[in-house]
Amino acid sequence: MKTLKDILYKVSINAVVGLTDAEISAIQFDSRRVEKNGLFVAIRGLVADGHHFVEMAVDNGAVAVVCETLPEKLVEGITYIEVDDSQKALAFMASNFYDAPSENLKLVGVTGTNGKTTVASLLYQLFKKAGYKVGLLSTVKIMVDDLEYKATHTTPDSLTINKYLSEMNAAGVxxxxxxxxxxxxxxxxxxxxxxxxxxxxxxxxxxxxxHKTFAEYRDVKKKFFDGLPKHAFALVNADDKNGRIMLQNTRAKKQTYALKQYADYKAQILENQFGGLLLKVDDSEVWTRLIGNFNAYNILAIYATAELLGLEKVEILRFISDLESVSGRFQYVVSKEKITAIVDYAHTPDALKNVLETINSIRTKNEDLITVVGCGGDRDKTKRPKMGHIATALSTKVIFTSDNPRSEDPADILKDIEAGVEPQNFKKTLTIEDRKQAIKTACQMAQPNDIILIAGKGHETYQEIKGERFDFDDFKIVQEFLKQLQK
Structure with a gap:
């Protein structure tokens, strides 16, 4: 247990009502989970405002409350701390409660629209192969060395992050x-x-x-690099025009990687096929089982990071050649009829374009490329027509289907996607709302040597409809249908 005073270290406080010497058993921002001697943090969320549940938290045993607005009714014996931003305060308090666990290991953050999961997961793999105890906080899973936990968010809440980092400290990560x-x-x-x-x-x-605008989205990413300390490194993709923007105000050591222009770390694609990539990295050749231009960037980022963290170049290249692809990232299976089915998490226009261009750069054009794709509900609607346009422009045939519709009507989402299809590509398209039926139809349409891309859900093993999650695994389903074709 920690005292409230210790937990409030570095927190910007506007006002305190009560004493700060109470012993705190746990921190919670969900009033239902508060227990005896707990600290409740009232957060204004997108769905609910924690300030409405302060009384419930106190009834459940909270001895202290952190909030942005002090409640009208103050309970005697309870300490109230007023702050400007509860979420920011929670982050510092979580670190203090768990003894600043991020300071006891080397923590590397990966940000960007595409490639975050692949880069983080492959770095975890590489450092494990190098003999280190390693942690991973990713969309797919959380790893405390060899112990695996299920992930619920790309970046968990600050309490969860510090809890797992504390476990990593205990495990010697x-x-x-x-x-x-x-x-x-x-x-x-x-x-x-x-x-x-x-x-x-x-x-x-x-x-x-x-984020409402692209500039706001970019500037939020930049904020991460602005906050890096002087002793850290800031490694950016120089082939992306936003890479240099990320470096503008950082105090960290500036490093770049690129395939197309001058950078601190350079690579060249020598061979690109379904079996993998042959790359020339800093004058050394390396073969990797990963596929496509986008993975060439990922591999280069991994190589540069490992080198910046002190691994030997020859050793890094040896481990890269042994890396396995990440679940749901260009994961493929080939049937006895030589039909190739690829499952990929591509759920943004750029990611879908990258995957389709990769497939088109490898295939002979004598076979069909059948794409099965949808878009998630309750998310950015402006990307839907772009996804429809890209899918039909770069595929031979396209089946539009449901993704995770969430609370939206799947038919409305599909209309938004269809709006992006150009007239000359209408004849390529088919709309099948039921995702399982759409995958089955793609398998039935495919001839020997054809390629099926199932995009959007990747590693996810569920489909979210009207607040419920149903078991659904693209890779397992396509494997089953391809087996049925063999009978």
Whole structure:
């Protein structure tokens, strides 16, 4: 247990009502989870305002409350702390409660629109192969060395982050690789963390339902690099015009990587096929099982990061050649009939374009490329017609289907996607709302040597409809249908 005074270290406080010497058993921002001697943090969320539940938190055992507005009714014996931003305060308090765990390992954050999961996950793999104890905080899963936990958000809340970092400390973890989302930065989930480095992959159209403008989305990402300390490194993709912007105000050591222009770390694609990539990295050749131009960037980012963290170049290249692709990222299976099915998380226009261009650069054009794609509900609507345009422009045939409609009507989402299809591509398209039926139809349409791309959900093993999650795994489903064709 920590005293309230210790937990409030570095928190910007406007007012305190009561004493700060109370012993705190746990911090919570959900009033239902507050227990005896707990600290409740009232957060104004997108769905509910924690300030409405202060009384419930006190009834459940809270001895202290952190809030942005003091309640009208103050309970005697309870300490109330008024702050400007509860989320920012929570981040510092979480770090203090768990003894600043990010300072006891080398924490590297990965941000950008696409590639975050791949870069973080492959760095975890590489450092494990190098013999280190490693942590991972990603969209797919959370790893405390060899112990796996289920992930619920790209960047968890600050309490969860510090809890897992504390577990990593206890397990002797030396390096941790973490996805840093724009939501996470904007909501101060990474505030108070001690980063040894930051990686910028790229920036394209996404999350404009939340950030409203592309400039705001970009500037939130930049804020992460602005906050890096002097001893850290800031590694950015120089082929993305936003890479240099990320470096403008950072105090960290500035490093760049690129395929197309001068950079501190350079690579060249020598071979690109379904079996993998042959790359020339800093005058050395390396073969990797990962596929496509976008993965060439990911590999280069991994190489540069490992070198910046002190690994030997020859050793890094050896481990890169042994890396396995991440679940739901260009994950493919080939049937006995030589039909190739690829499952990829591509859920933004740029990611879909990258995957389709990669497939088209490898295929002979004598076969069909059948794309199955949808868009998530309750998310950025402006990207839907762009997804429809890209899918039909770069595929032979396209089946539009449901993704995670959430609270929206799938038919409305599909109309938004269809709006982006140009007249000359109408004949390529088919709309099947039921995702399972859409995948089945793609398998039935496919001839030997054809390629099926199932985009949008990748590693997800569920479909979210009207507040419920149903079991749904694109990769398992396409494997089943391809087997049925063999009978």
């Amino acid at each position: 030396e390096f941790c690789f973490m996805e840093v989302s724009s939501h996470g930065i904007h909501q101060y989930r990474t505030e108070g963390l001690h980063f040894a480095g930051g990686i910028f992959t790229n920036l394209s159209h996404d999350h404009l339902d939340y």
